[in-house]
Amino acid sequence: MKPMLNIDHAKCVKCGACVDVCPVKVIEKKPGDFPESVVWAPKACITCGHCVCVCPKGAISHKDIQVDKCGTVDEKLFINTAQVEQLLKGRRSIRVYKKDKIDRKVIEKLIDIARMAPTGHNLQQVKWKVVTDDNTLKLYKGMVIDWMKHTLGTDPDIAKKFQMKGVVAAYEAGIDIVLRDAPSLVITYASKDDRMALGASTIALSFLDVAAPVF
Secondary structure, X not given: OXXXXXEOOOOOOOOOHHHHHOOOOOEEOOOOOXXXXXXXXXXXXXXXXXXXHHOOOOOEEEOOEOHHHOOOOOHHHXXXXXXXXXXXXXXXXXXXXXXXXXXXXXXXXXXXXXXXXXXXXXXXXXXXXXXXXXXXXXXXXXXXXXXXXXXXXXXXXXXXXXXXXXXXXXXXXXOOOOOOOOOOEEEEEOOOOOOOHHHHHHHHHHHHHHHHHHO
């Protein structure tokens, strides 16, 4: 059986950083020795990758996270407090979109960034669906309108709260308040049996939403 952790003794400086950051304490190190995983590690490890990430010498590989396949972080590009504040406070909802189709490479890059969003128990269960076809976008909008029409009859209080009658009327008059005529739609989803699917999908979309304006 392949070991859970592989420590390159030629690179390891025995600093113990991997031991300190392990959230489930499955890595141990005796004074003067190299770190190693405990016997019960395979059952407890949550594959978070912290041990691989924090090693200053790139001496650790996890069986599911090989260090040579991990990207590097340029500390010179870290943003300061004022920049974070401006980024988040300056973010505004967009309700008027350009008609131009978004380059596929831009969407792929955004998803590549957003897939780094945290997930409960590190399940990484979020999947992505990108819709750019006009007919499919129209189909999806129609499905939302059909749902609103249904809700108007079955749950008028909710319909009133979210002004569904007005949205339906506007749509039937040729005004799209569902997707605001956006040329592309990105959807996140996960298994309905996963209780953390909603939170994970929402967080991933939030990552994409924050990153999108810079492209």
